Amino acid sequence: MNQEHSKVVISHHHPVAASLKRYLIGFILSLYLTSLAYILAVRHNLTMYWLGGTVLGLALLQFVIQLICFLHLGTETKPRWKLAVFWLMILVVGILIIGSLWIMAGLNYRMSPSQVNQYLRGQDSL
């Protein structure tokens, strides 16, 4: 394709000013969320109260922000294949991680000698 065509093709993408705002907002919010999570984690022990959950929430929030601001998720024209494949991925990842953790927790509990001894001594119920 020659230069003329190239220039016209390129200028048909999304307008630039709106995109700049998007990137800036994403960047600044991410900086903020990162620092917040960091401060919470170093000043406190995350095992206390809901701090662990809060930091997790901050991570998820930043994830969504970067998805929308940097990766432009949700801006494609119909049919929204990227979005559909994204949701399927989230579903599979969710099942894989939660499923694996549940399975391994059960296995580790029942298949580790210390836990089984506790059970046998009547100090625990399986």
Add this chain to the structure above:
Amino acid sequence: MSAAASSAEQLARALSAQRDKDDKSQLGFWIYLMTDCVLFATLFATYAVLRHNTFGGPSGHSLFRPGYVLIETLLLLTSSFTCGLAILTARLQRRKYVLSMLLLTAILGAAFLIMEVTEFRHLVTEGNSWRRSGFLSAFFTLVGTHGLHILTGLLWLSVLLVKISRQGVNAVNLKRLTLFSLFWHFLDLVWIFIFTFVYLFGVSGL
């Protein structure tokens, strides 16, 4: 048909064909990124299962240095932002700015990688290598896989830099640059979870 009309028709067709190609490439690459998400999810699941298996050795609580990792995080986040700026300037066809933004992205990315390799070396020389325990195997593999992706990205970026400096921002280079930016942003996304689950949680013994 007049020459002007047929040329306009040709242009419209070329435009549509190129846009179709771009869309196809972007969708294919996006699907690849989704598979990479599942890849990292598997590594995260493995890390989650093995994270307390220190086999008598040190845990994340004693090994991780959050301040150091914060700097790494900020470097990577900024490089993700400069990459976005590179895309914007590419759409405006400002080749010089594109090159400088990409160069900045590369430098920040390289700095991140150097810090990470230094951290790894430090751990290894102290006797806490990937052979030490299940926890450390999982740690090095998860964070190391991310690092390998960054390295691949830097290699890709250098090829792009050479191409754009030689050929300018034409349609093909813009398409490839866009794919690269998707990749680079994706790596920062994965890092959010490494930063949170490995380092921040690890420091608290979660």
Add this chain to the structure above:
Amino acid sequence: MQLLANVLIGKLNWHALQHSAVTMGGVAAMAFGLLAIAGALTYYKKWRWLWREWLTSLDPKKIGVMYIVVALVMLLRGISDALLIRTQQVTSVGSAHGVIPSDQFQQVFSAHGTIMIFFAAMGLLFGIINLVLPLQIGARDVAFPFLNSTSFWLYVAGAVLINASLAIGDFSAAGWLAYPPLSETQYSPTVGVDYWIWSLQIAGIGSLLSGINFLTTIFKLRAPGMALMKMPMFVWSVFGSMSLVVFAFPILTVTLTLLALDRTLGMHFFTAGGGANAMMYVNLIWAWGHPEVYILVLPAFGIYSEVVATFSRKRLFGYTSMVWAIWGIVFLSFTVWLHHFFTMGAGADVNAFFGIMTMIISVPTGVKIFNWLFTMYRGRIHFTTPMLWFIGFMVLFTIGGVAGVLLAVPPADFQLHNSLFLVAHFHTMIISGVLFGYFAGLTYWFPKIFGFKLNERLGKYAFWCWLSGFILAFVPLYFLGLMGATRRLDHYDASMGWRPMFIVAGIGVLIICLGVALQVLQLAVSIWQRRENRDTTGDPWNGRTLEWSVPSPAPVYNFAVVPKVTERDQFWADKNKKQKTKNTEPTYESIELPKNTPMGIFIAGFAFLFGFGAVWHIVWLCVVGLLGVITTIVIRSNDEHTEYHLSASEIKKLELAARGDAV
């Protein structure tokens, strides 16, 4: 001196070439086959033709045929392994110890499973999709033709690597899924498991790339007007299957890598000790493994949908419910994987959940079976070979399926896990579901690709041999399993009373081999008789979907004019309207097609070098392989002239030649 040898050739030494008689027999057969092919190519001076017409082609029809050829060769290798297993289990009773020693037997059944799943079944799957998918959606190619070629050659690289293990070194003795700690260095110190890891890793990447490719093809390259609910059912089944590929294969990639890291870098993911957890391997490998079996069977179901509709002269019953059934299966296949390790001890609540989900997944499959039956009901049925494969499937799959529902009950599974009952169950599903389906598809679409039909009579004989052979080979196994026989037995006491059943099973496999021989004969005879069986219309079966609207063999560009779709079974609708509309001369436009390229071969070649180096710890070879892959990719990306044009007049000429007067 030793150090130099270590650096140059790693762990490789002359010992790697020392083999038993049986193994040498296998190597000799392989070598003979390769020499025969090379000899024929040299004698007929066809090397250049092979390179130009086939190996470097990016035409998915050519790539599809190559996949199928390699897959069928691997199928033969897998069946040879099966013969060895059956022979061993007939002869290794009481004081006799069979035809091969125990450790070799373990390599044989490990190779059997690995080759059948990863190279025979997956190869046939991707081959058939390559042949049929673009044609059925009215497209000219897949989304990424070069990636397609690379995927194929990566698959070949994996196949070469696993066959190399027969000649150089040994193979894994840890089963087709190589559970640790047995597969760790401590208990499998030889290169066998490494061969297993790297041949699967390389082929697996090819599969993953194909998944991305075919999904994008379905999303983006459908003919104008072909909405999702107007796609042929085979395309829907590929859509479901490739969605599974894309989300399941990364799990395999990671799991293989972790095992490799344990073995090569001394990590502790799954070792016995060091803070590892071998149970996590079982969890992860089956999180991939269960979707994998649905990856294989869904397109087979899709083939059955096409075949049943065509040979019942009726449209498929319950199109919408079929689509829902596919997606139900896709979703559920990610929620059942623990049923492969009920006995590992996760607890009653975990087992109950996965047991229930496993039972539920039989429902959408049941929906499909009923829909096929309703399609046949009141149809005008033609008992062609593909239809016979389907009917054989219906009967056997139902039986195997209910055995599966039995196994889904955890307490029952505690008795039957790893027994021959299980082995009979999954072979029933895979052979009657996947293999019969692929055989039906190959017979059905053969004329479209090659321009002539396969010999019907020999096809039917082959089917009856497969059906009766299968019943004899596997029904005894159900009983043996219930009687307490476990899988992978290389010897048993005469007092068990199992021998007669094993003999029956052995006879069954021999009958299957007769079936295979008939299929080979069928191919030879069909080629011999190709002029009599020529498909002159492009529509030898009175089909319903778009692929039958192009001449046979299909031209490289598939469709001279991009078809317009307004309804399901567009071709069937057009045919039945034909009397009313006049045939106007179509307007041709120039078409862009991808040029041939050897780059895919080079990428896979370098990947093979990397794999071989990884197996034998030859570091420089790994470096060369890795750098080679990267360099080839960069060079290819610099290539600006990857396509060529067929002008409108050239297309017109080709169309006239293909169709004769009926343009």
